Amino acid sequence: EKEKAREFVVVNNFKETFQETFRIPYTSAKYRKKIIELEIRKRCTFDSFSYLYLLAGEKFVDNKKVTEVFVFAVRSAEIGAILARFSRLGKTVKALYQDIFLLSAMIDSADKAVLCVTESGPNKTLFILRDGKIAFVRQAQSGAPGISDFDVQNIDMTLNYSRQSLRLNPSLIMLTGSLCNSYNAQARPSVPLACLVPPQKVRAAGTVVTVALEFLFPISALDAEPYMDLSPETYKRMRLKKRLLGYSAAAFAALCVVTLIFAGTVASDAMKARKSLHSLYSGLPDIEAATVAYDSEKAA
DSSP states (O other): OOOOOOEEEEEEOOSSEEEEEEEEEOOOHHHHHHHHHHHHHHHOOOSSEEEEEEEEEEEEETTEEEEEEEEEEEEHHHHHHHHHHHHTTTOEEEEEEEHHHHHHTTSOOTTSEEEEEEEETTEEEEEEEETTEEEEEEEEOOSSSSBOHHHHHHHHHHHHHHHHTSOOOOOEEEEOGGGGGOBOOSSOOSSOEEEOOOOHHHHHTTOOHHHHHHTHHHHHGGGOOGGGOOOOHHHHHHHHHHHHHHHHHHHHHHHHHHHHHHHHHHHHHHHHHHHHHHHHHHTSOOHHHHHHHHHHHHHO
């Protein structure tokens, strides 16, 4: 309420989500989005949702070219509740991101698979990156903040599922945010651990690393891609109209100022011309007296 800024970028960990990888017929980008949305509606129980998708690759199945797609959907009601909190105070949400997609852009997973672990309250989100793209997401309940032995068991279970069902063998486990400073487990996962550090431009700015780790999610929004925005299409259109109205109002105000300046200049020139004409008129002979004299001479 006291913040003067009018626009905000929001990074969130949504609770009600749907994620799945499926295949669709190979088609042009013009029809791809419609097909993907139809597939989500067939598979997802949400009555209304916002989503984003990633193209995992193309292959031939039964001599037909298909496209593998990873989709991530969020229930509209959960998104609406967040947007409403800002709207009630006259604020605009410029973009709304799921935290893991922002982090995925910061992790080097080229030519390999990486299992990443994030924390939101007592819960953990485990997601697998393959060639820079998210291939699997899992929400896991945890008894306490930080990494415990129970969390290590969940990590190993996710690794086994990845190897058996996804045919992916992560070579690294990446801990993110505050998890880097709160590893409380006695056991160790079967795969080496690493910590995701802030981008070089953040560290170069003199930010203390421990503080940057705590605020890693909003920091990661600095390099967000447009496709990551989960704002509903209706809200995006409203946001665009509001921006255009703002530009139009500014342009109209500028035009009014220019018009006033021009009108003032014209009025000033008109006053000067009027004074000049009055001066010239006052120097002319008395037309009325001349007319009377003329009529008198004519009559004579």
